[in-house]
Amino acid sequence: MKKLLRILFVVLVAKPIIVFWLGLTIRHRERLPTRGPAIIAANHNSHLDTVALLSLFPLEDVPNVRPVAAADYFMKPGFMRWFSLNVIGIIPVSRGGVVEGVDPLAECYAALERGEILLIFPEGSRGEPEKMAELKSGISFIAKRFPTVPVIPVFMRGLGKSMGKGTFIPIPFFVDVFIGRPFSWTGEKTSFMDRLREAFAHLQKKVPAQPLE
Amino acid sequence: MTLRMPEPLFAALGLAVTLLVAATIGASVSTRIRRPLRDAEVRLRIRMWWFIVAGFFMALVLDRRLSVVALGLVSFVAFKEFLTLAPTRRADNKVLLWAYLAIPLQYFWAGSGVYGIFSVFIPVYLFLLLPIRMALVGDTHGFLRSVGVIHWGLMTTVFCVSHLAFMLALPDLPGLKNSGVSLLFYLVVLTQLNDTAHYLVNRRFGRHPVLATVRPGLSIEGMAAGIALTTLAGVALAPWFTPFTWAQAVIAGLLIGLFGFLGFVATAAIERDLGVRESGHFLPGHGGLLERLDSLMFSAPLFFHFAYDQFYR
Incomplete structure (x- = not known):
């Protein structure tokens, strides 16, 4: 049932919005993993980021893709919570590190062990539209625990312009998605985060800038 | 028994399809021989023509x-x-x-x-x-x-x-079946002919630069050849697709040729201002469609009003 909901969401909502209403130019789609375990690290500007990333996968893989999302925002009781868990299929993570001995990332580890694909936004929140914020290091704990799992950096441009923080109707703009080369745990936290930062900086240069004032 | 001639519009579209099939086959063969970059441009143009022809068939048949x-x-x-x-x-x-x-x-x-x-x-x-x-x-x-x-x-x-x-x-005019579609066909063919003639002559015979600050590579030769050819074709095609007299056809051809070129120039100026052309994209979403439409955006309303004022008022 949950699987069906997720596939229906991609067919009826994600694809029409992303492919028709916005319009997507994807480069290096072949670098997208078709099977897990894998970690996709993308820049974050809009709620549409998750929608766009989900729309990139073949339908049968969609239930296997798990966006990692902030529990304090998406787990507020009510429709949002139901929608996030059942339709988007998020893994809720509480921000702010270990509380009462429970590792907030435990569910992420379990998902990778099941062979699922994690979608992570290392910037943490959407922030200023079309600007990259400082990366949070949560992702490095996951990569360290699964040193052979590939990390695929993805840079998207235009979604923050279309539906940035505080707006809820997507305005049509073309969107660029550039998928980077996979890499994995470098053996140490600082160098891993540097590697990720470099990957984003590199992709950012490849994707043509969209003027926004 | 009288032999019924097909309507010019259908004949022209049939001819266009034949040419397109040949061009599509030709392009796929030549890709293997020649450099791919210029072929990408050619293939985009062929694809656009398939869309144009499909649009006309949709209007006529469906x-x-x-x-x-x-x-x-x-x-x-x-x-x-x-x-x-x-x-x-x-x-x-x-x-x-x-x-x-x-x-x-x-x-x-x-x-x-x-x-x-x-x-x-x-x-x-x-x-x-x-x-x-x-x-x-x-x-x-x-x-x-x-x-x-x-x-x-x-x-x-x-x-x-x-x-x-x-x-x-537009409603049908006496003696011209599918008037509106025919006039549109005439406009689109002439505008595209103007673009293509201008592009080819520019490449081959362009000597005297014009408007180099707007778009380097434009030449008086290309511009003149485009306008002259478009006007000639305008006169030649008018009896089949329009109600124009030959004098009206000359004016229509000049309008489409001259303002198609000027539309191209005005759009190029804007592209330059936005820094688009330099990045060299012609993909959809990166100015690809705009680039195909530039001359038509200017020639369409001008040609339309010319025809409308003469025959529909």
């Missing part, structure tokens, strides 16, 4: 309203391309939504052939409505520039292009 909708989608994508390349402010998103909503309405007027509202809806009503909506948002920084960008986009990619759709809705 339903004109389908072609009107298809042209509306062309405007939608072109407007989106323009706004992706041009600077807008975050505060403009509410205004942009209104601008997008104008597209289905404008094509509704065009498809129903209501000349009055069709010709004033964007230049009068939206022209005034958009800055009002923008002022209500309250952000005055960069206001004039922003409203100018949106107006320009809407006028060129929606208003000008919608004239193609309005031509489909």
